[in-house]
Amino acid sequence: MPVLTGTAYVLVHAPDVLRHHGSTQVMEQLRDPASPHLARLGEHLRGYGAAMAYAPNQAFIGNLDLDTLRQIPRPWYDTSLADSRRFGPHGEIMPQEELYGLLKLADSFDLVSLEQDFSREVATLLAAHPDLPPALLERLGQGLPGDELATLVTAQANDEHAATGLYLGQRLVGCVRRAHEVDPNLAAHVMLENLTTKATAALAVFHLLKSSGAAPDDIDYLLECSEEACGDINQRGGGNFAKSIGEMTGLVKSTGSDVRGFCAGPVHALLQAGALVDSGAFRTVLVTAGGSVAKLGMNSKDHVAKGLPVLEDMLGAFAVLVTRDDGVNPVLRLDGLGKLDIGAGSSPQQVMKALVSDPLTRLGRKISDVDCFCAELQNPEITEPAGAGNVPEANVRMIAALAVMAGEIDRAAIPDFVAAHGLPGFAPTQGHIPSGVPALGHVRNRMLAGTMRSALLIGKGSLFLGRMTNLFDGLSMVIDQNPALALSARTSGHLSGPEDLPGRAHGAGVMRPAVPGSGQPFRVAVPLLGGEHGPAEVLAGALAAQAVLHDVEVVVIGPAVTATSLTLVAAATEEEGRVVLDRMLAEGQVQAAVAMHHCFPLGVSTVGLTATPARGKPLFVACTTGMSASQRVAAMVRNAVYGVSAAKTWGLADPTVGILNIEGARAVERHLKTLVAQGYPLTLARSGRAEAEALLRGNDVLGGVPDVLVCDSLTGNLLIKLLSAFTTGGGYESVGWGYGPGVGGEGPGIVNIISRASGAPVIDGAIRYAAAMVRGGLGQRTLDELARARAAGLDAVCAPQTGQPSAGPAPLAAPAKKIVTEQLPGIDVLELEEAQRTLWAAGVYAETGMGCVGPVLLLATEDLAQARRLLMEKKMLSV
Amino acid sequence: MDLQNQARSKELAEQFGKDNVVVLLGASEPDSASITAETLTLGDPTFAGPLAGVSLGLPVYHVLEPEIKAEIAPAVYEEQLAMMEMVMNVPKLAAEVAKMRVQVGN
Numbered sequence: 001m002p003v004l005t006g007t008a009y010v011l012v013h014a015p016d017v018l019r020h021h022g023s024t025q026v027m028e029q030l031r032d033p034a035s036p037h038l039a040r041l042g043e044h045l046r047g048y049g050a051a052m053a054y055a056p057n058q059a060f061i062g063n064l065d066l067d068t069l070r071q072i073p074r075p076w077y078d079t080s081l082a083d084s085r086r087f088g089p090h091g092e093i094m095p096q097e098e099l100y101g102l103l104k105l106a107d108s109f110d111l112v113s114l115e116q117d118f119s120r121e122v123a124t125l126l127a128a129h130p131d132l133p134p135a136l137l138e139r140l141g142q143g144l145p146g147d148e149l150a151t152l153v154t155a156q157a158n159d160e161h162a163a164t165g166l167y168l169g170q171r172l173v174g175c176v177r178r179a180h181e182v183d184p185n186l187a188a189h190v191m192l193e194n195l196t197t198k199a200t201a202a203l204a205v206f207h208l209l210k211s212s213g214a215a216p217d218d219i220d221y222l223l224e225c226s227e228e229a230c231g232d233i234n235q236r237g238g239g240n241f242a243k244s245i246g247e248m249t250g251l252v253k254s255t256g257s258d259v260r261g262f263c264a265g266p267v268h269a270l271l272q273a274g275a276l277v278d279s280g281a282f283r284t285v286l287v288t289a290g291g292s293v294a295k296l297g298m299n300s301k302d303h304v305a306k307g308l309p310v311l312e313d314m315l316g317a318f319a320v321l322v323t324r325d326d327g328v329n330p331v332l333r334l335d336g337l338g339k340l341d342i343g344a345g346s347s348p349q350q351v352m353k354a355l356v357s358d359p360l361t362r363l364g365r366k367i368s369d370v371d372c373f374c375a376e377l378q379n380p381e382i383t384e385p386a387g388a389g390n391v392p393e394a395n396v397r398m399i400a401a402l403a404v405m406a407g408e409i410d411r412a413a414i415p416d417f418v419a420a421h422g423l424p425g426f427a428p429t430q431g432h433i434p435s436g437v438p439a440l441g442h443v444r445n446r447m448l449a450g451t452m453r454s455a456l457l458i459g460k461g462s463l464f465l466g467r468m469t470n471l472f473d474g475l476s477m478v479i480d481q482n483p484a485l486a487l488s489a490r491t492s493g494h495l496s497g498p499e500d501l502p503g504r505a506h507g508a509g510v511m512r513p514a515v516p517g518s519g520q521p522f523r524v525a526v527p528l529l530g531g532e533h534g535p536a537e538v539l540a541g542a543l544a545a546q547a548v549l550h551d552v553e554v555v556v557i558g559p560a561v562t563a564t565s566l567t568l569v570a571a572a573t574e575e576e577g578r579v580v581l582d583r584m585l586a587e588g589q590v591q592a593a594v595a596m597h598h599c600f601p602l603g604v605s606t607v608g609l610t611a612t613p614a615r616g617k618p619l620f621v622a623c624t625t626g627m628s629a630s631q632r633v634a635a636m637v638r639n640a641v642y643g644v645s646a647a648k649t650w651g652l653a654d655p656t657v658g659i660l661n662i663e664g665a666r667a668v669e670r671h672l673k674t675l676v677a678q679g680y681p682l683t684l685a686r687s688g689r690a691e692a693e694a695l696l697r698g699n700d701v702l703g704g705v706p707d708v709l710v711c712d713s714l715t716g717n718l719l720i721k722l723l724s725a726f727t728t729g730g731g732y733e734s735v736g737w738g739y740g741p742g743v744g745g746e747g748p749g750i751v752n753i754i755s756r757a758s759g760a761p762v763i764d765g766a767i768r769y770a771a772a773m774v775r776g777g778l779g780q781r782t783l784d785e786l787a788r789a790r791a792a793g794l795d796a797v798c799a800p801q802t803g804q805p806s807a808g809p810a811p812l813a814a815p816a817k818k819i820v821t822e823q824l825p826g827i828d829v830l831e832l833e834e835a836q837r838t839l840w841a842a843g844v845y846a847e848t849g850m851g852c853v854g855p856v857l858l859l860a861t862e863d864l865a866q867a868r869r870l871l872m873e874k875k876m877l878s879v
Numbered sequence: 880m881d882l883q884n885q886a887r888s889k890e891l892a893e894q895f896g897k898d899n900v901v902v903l904l905g906a907s908e909p910d911s912a913s914i915t916a917e918t919l920t921l922g923d924p925t926f927a928g929p930l931a932g933v934s935l936g937l938p939v940y941h942v943l944e945p946e947i948k949a950e951i952a953p954a955v956y957e958e959q960l961a962m963m964e965m966v967m968n969v970p971k972l973a974a975e976v977a978k979m980r981v982q983v984g985n
Contacts (some may be wrong), residue, residue, distance in 0.1 A: 348963050405962060
């Protein structure tokens with residue numbers, strides 16, 4: 001699943017842009033140049049200091065926690081925050097002067113002209129900006145003499161749209177010219193709007209690069225999701241804001257496109273970013289949107305009429321980064337989407353059901369499972385005087401009402417629900433800007449700090465404004481705390497905030513791994529999905545083991561909905577659970593696992609443990625899956641060593657070893673006796689039958705004669721199934737400790753295998769068996785055991801016998817090592833190594849391994865098709 | 880009340896006759912419900928739209944008022960409106976709208 005790696009938010013104070021270019025003012029000016037509203041407007045505009053110290057604005061750039069904002073009594077505009085600052089962890093609040101300079105920096109067609117003196121002033125201001133590259137500032141140029149500028153703007157009166165002025169109060173400091181003489185799509189005011197969108201989005205991107213630590217070359221793709229359209233008369237919304245923003249910010253290794261959807265646009269863009277990353281098309285996708293000039297002062301008439309400051313004096317912009325799962329950052333749940341279908345109804349109830357109930361139901365969650373609903377975060381101080389009420393509160397009230405209808409809460413609990421699960425509105429009413437996205441920075445902080453687990457991002461759009469349809473739009477997405485981080489935060493207890501995370505590290509440093517054999521507490525993970533008796537059966541086994549294991553935390557991996565007292569790491573599918581488990585093992589978050597599937601490399605086999613029927617005596621079966629060597633006899637000799645290692649780790653001081661009388665048994669007996677003669681301490685068992693031989697029969701298995709029974713993996717697998725399920729008729733394995741840990745590998749952690757037919761008692765046993773292997777330090781014991789056997793000549797006895805293809809083919813240098821994630825099954829075990837050599841000779845890197853159903857080659861994804869073709873040519877593979 | 884909706888209301892009232900038209904509001908804010916009801920009953924108080932000086936005298940109800948609820952099939956009401964009944968200030972909305980009905984004897 002894709003994750004949210006960074007967020008940035010910027011505001012720009014633009015009171016004179018509001019006065020001269022906000023749509024309400026422009027229309028008023030056209031209707032009535034002597035309008036009383038326009039005459040009074042100036043008295044209601046705020047200075048930069050007041051706008052910067054305005055609590056919702058400080059919250060927008062991350063200087064103020066949303067809980068703290070909620071505590072500040074309204075009206076907020078009456079309270080200047082004492083410790084307000086221009087810059088915050090998420091971005092900044094830029095003054096208008098610098099915006100005009102930024103417009104010039106964004107201007108690729110020499111449409112923006114600044115007055116000479118002002119140009120020098122703004123050059124000094126921008127040079128002091130910590131995040132703007134100096135090379136960009138060269139674009140400011142010299143500027144125009146004031147009288148030339150005045151002529152350009154005055155010409156507007158005679159020649160409509162020639163140039164539109166940029167003001168600081170009464171002072172004309174610049175202008176934006178039209179880009180075409182007659183094309184209305186390139187008129188001066190349109191160019192001002194579009195350049196403002198581009199410039200403010202670029203500012204957010206600069207902040208994002210800084211705060212996320214991403215290098216400009218890391219970004220593969222940009223999605224821009226504002227509500228403006230750039231293009232000429234032949235393609236009014238041709239685009240492409242995204243690439244222009246990427247160019248301005250130096251993202252030279254990226255490309256991009258624009259996404260539109262009114263106020264829901266940002267959520268659509270975030271969904272697309274997540275899908276692009278999840279599909280593997282791109283690794284890093286940046287979503288950004290700039291500010292809207294037209295919406296400045298949109299409700300100013302109401303504000304002026306009610307004697308309030310005109311609070312819509314801020315341009316807003318944001319940028320967020322979506323990358324592959326890093327085990328740390330919040331996860332975008334592409335399986336937790338709510339969409340308002342074209343055929344869906346548009347009553348508020350139908351809309352909220354589609355956006356809230358449907359995605360949660362799909363994830364098996366309740367409405368009250370969501371910690372935070374991020375919907376329409378308009379600042380209520382702006383909307384209430386305009387008659388639109390408190391939008392975020394109304395949205396969460398509707399969600400609370402849904403929870404009442406679903407029987408989750410009482411009607412009387414609605415206000416409590418709103419307070420606990422909602423957010424105060426703090427975003428400027430810039431259309432697309434308030435649509436849930438401003439909360440992502442706060443949500444990400446809390447998830448990294450371990451104080452929030454789940455949020456629902458909701459965007460809504462009023463499509464009728466475009467006059468193409470009366471449909472309403474909406475899109476929502478579940479965002480979860482990263483499951484890997486969720487686990488460490490809940491169990492290590494020392495994550496206090498994002499600053500504890502080592503930069504862009506991948507979860508390292510947040511865990512306290514147990515050293516095997518050290519007596520420290522440790523964790524065993526158990527994936528719940530995949531069993532023939534259902535996840536509840538696996539959970540029952542996990543609970544039974546947890547009840548008696550006091551030095552172990554049993555962690556289950558499965559659907560987030562699973563109700564359990566055990567620590568749960570969410571994984572919606574069996575495959576996802578496998579990925580989560582592998583990562584947790586690799587990162588040392590768990591020290592062992594009990595799983596129905598694991599791909600062990602060649603050289604590793606599993607030592608099962610079962611209770612024999614005659615006396616209930618435990619019997620180690622070496623081995624039950626995997627392949628310790630490619631040659632049968634050598635494999636069985638190694639199995640003996642592995643079996644001894646597991647039995648000693650379990651606690652048997654001197655386990656007896658019996659060889660099952662199957663093909664190759666005599667050779668195995670001869671080799672083991674050679675090893676003993678050469679000093680390897682091994683006690684061979686004697687059959688209980690009259691012959692009292694070292695080779696054991698079926699009767700000896702039932703009687704549990706040896707401690708360790710040596711056989712090949714297929715036979716051992718058959719035996720363990722027989723012995724664990726023979727009392728139940730076969731479908732349910734009820735006896736023993738499962739198929740055992742993989743022995744002989746170097747992989748992280750211990751993985752004990754169970755089967756899909758294993759019942760709770762066997763799963764319980766397997767967890768205890770795995771725990772005993774961690775406590776006893778199986779890995780080190782196996783190394784020691786192998787060292788003793790090698791000292792007595794193990795490698796010589798396991799070498800190919802005379803008469804077989806001599807020393808084998810000449811050694812072949814391996815191609816450069818790659819990460820191998822693909823399995824290619826279907827190759828005969830006897831040809832596995834030859835198949836590997838065939839690929840190596842062709843320059844394809846491959847490793848050998850043992851999958852669930854037989855030997856496999858492990859390959860990098862990009863090599864899979866070529867490998868398949870090469871092996872089919874050699875007739876080693878049939879399909 | 881926006882000008883387009885004023886125009887449409889006027890047109891429908893003329894087309895079907897004032898006695899054959901009932902207006903249902905869905906507004907969530909009592910203030911806005913009140914102004915809409917006034918516009919459709921007495922005329923546009925801002926004198927800006929087609930209903931300036933035109934008293935249609937239409938009976939106006941809020942969709943969540945008990946009289947209207949009683950007319951809606953319970954299953955439909957549950958599916959489309961029950962949630963908003965919990966969210967909106969129904970008594971206040973109803974009072975604002977009913978005030979206009981009383982004023983013109985509807």
